[in-house]
Amino acid sequence: MPLLVTVRAHVVDNWPRLLRYCGTSAVGVLLGQTILRVGYDLFGWSGLVSNLVAFLIANIPVYHLNRSWVWDRYGRSRWGREVLPFWLVSVAGLALSSLTVGLVDYRTDNGWFITAASVGAFGTVWLVKYAVCDRFLFGPPQESDHPAEHTRETADDGPRSAGVR
Template identity: 25%
Template sequence: MTEIVAPFAQRYGRLLRYAAGSVVATVCSEVALIAAYGLFDADAQAATVVGWVAGAIPNYVLNQRWAWRDRGKSDKPLTEAAWYWGVTAVTATLAILATSGVDSVVSGHITGRGDRAVLLGGVYLAVYGVVFVVKYIIFDRWVFGRTPEEA
């Protein structure tokens, strides 16, 4: 029975740690994006990039060192980092396309920059919400690898 429960508990704990790290990264991203767009008058693309950087760095550290802490040291840290940044760059590209597209559509209809900033924050959050599960699967299977017991 222990052979069945232990891997499940390990994977469930990893998923919860991944989710908690994603919440931290999301808060960092949202605050940075809304501030860049709403307070500092950055355009939608620049604000999205600022938000991405503000969240991607803590997300990487939290994923590597906390969410997947039970996997041991990576024998290919550069490959791991390249995969991680590749996946997050694709996600950032989707977010840039979405926020820029929405901004261009609503700019004539919603005149308040603060209102548009909150809307763009919601669009950014929606993109990351959609890819949340896909990123977890990619990170778990290919980026951060598996523990020797799971292989």
């Protein structure tokens, strides 16, 4: 099947998840860029240091939002199957972003150019990260996975029920 047809079918079948992924990414970008600009403009850190600190702080809630809100995974995170691969893909984005931010910072001291370089570099990794998360990390449960880790059990205990057990 041609790539465009495959992508279109995935988007049609998974548009709510894709919208949640976009929302999670928006949270990560807003948080990360705010931290980057505070570090760069207020604390006087270099673009590279600001970018690294922003990445480390913003990536923590992004991981948890992706896992729980986007892919409905609950329970304990599995380090080898979820956490480590997620951070490795994220570090690839950080490496590209740091290289780009470092080059831009070397050429100018304009904070908006630093911001644009960071967003542009992370944006190129964004689609790859979605594919990795969907296909390998948080996608459909594997046979060896325990069902309770993936979905919440809905309670039907009457009108006063909290709705989730």
